[in-house]
Amino acid sequence: MPYLRRMNRALTYIVFIAIALGGGLAIGINNLPGEWYQSLAKPPFNPPNWVFGPAWTILYVLIGIAGARTWLRGHLSVGMLIWAGQMVVNFLWSPFFFGLQMPPVALAIILILLALILAFIGNRWKADRVAALLFLPYLAWVSFATLLNRSIVYLN
Numbered sequence: 001m002p003y004l005r006r007m008n009r010a011l012t013y014i015v016f017i018a019i020a021l022g023g024g025l026a027i028g029i030n031n032l033p034g035e036w037y038q039s040l041a042k043p044p045f046n047p048p049n050w051v052f053g054p055a056w057t058i059l060y061v062l063i064g065i066a067g068a069r070t071w072l073r074g075h076l077s078v079g080m081l082i083w084a085g086q087m088v089v090n091f092l093w094s095p096f097f098f099g100l101q102m103p104p105v106a107l108a109i110i111l112i113l114l115a116l117i118l119a120f121i122g123n124r125w126k127a128d129r130v131a132a133l134l135f136l137p138y139l140a141w142v143s144f145a146t147l148l149n150r151s152i153v154y155l156n
Contacts, residue, residue, distance in 0.1 A: 012072055017064030023091055024060045028053075031094040036101050041155040046148060059138050063087070066134040070124065079123045079131075086116035097149070103156065107149045114142055 033049065067087075070079045089112050097106035117139050124132040 009072060013065060013068040016068035016071065017061055020060040020064035020067065020087065021057065023087065024056055027091050027094050028056070031098040033098055037098060040103075040152055043148065043151040043155065046151075055141060059141055062134045063090075063138060066120075066124070066131040069128055069131040069134075073128060079120065079127060082116055082120045082123055086113060086120060089113045089116055103149060103153045107146070107153050110142065110146045110149050114139075114146055117142055 067080075067083045070077065070083050074080060089109060093106055093109050093113065096102050096109055117135055121132045121135050121139065124135070
């Protein structure tokens with residue numbers, strides 16, 4: 001029985017990482033920055049385009065691990081609902097920013113995402129400190145991305 005439990009836990013981690021990473025990859029491939037994005041005025045702190053892929057790959061793995069940990073502690077918990085909600089909102093940002101070329105709407109979306117990330121960290125802090133800590137790099141990156149999105153709205 002312990003072997004099956006370990007296999008089930010490992011499968012849970014694999015599924016959650018696949019959801020986060022696979023979903024992010026699919027959204028990213030279908031909403032690539034193109035000529036429109038290149039033509040926008042950007043702030044001087046805008047990172048080179050090659051930074052985004054590796055950063056999001058790492059973040060999606062961390063998000064997946066945090067999601068699996070939360071799932072294993074309670075399938076229909078408030079923490080799990082917040083995790084699922086932030087994934088939905090996360091996956092909405094690129095289609096609105098790059099696909100529909102609507103930076104102001106994307107800014108509203110990323111502000112909601114930021115609130116959900118903070119809510120997840122707050123919810124998990126006592127229940128599963130590791131899951132909360134796994135979201136700190138995500139919080140830092142999305143905070144930076146929010147500033148970047150806001151700057152692009154302002155400059156354009």
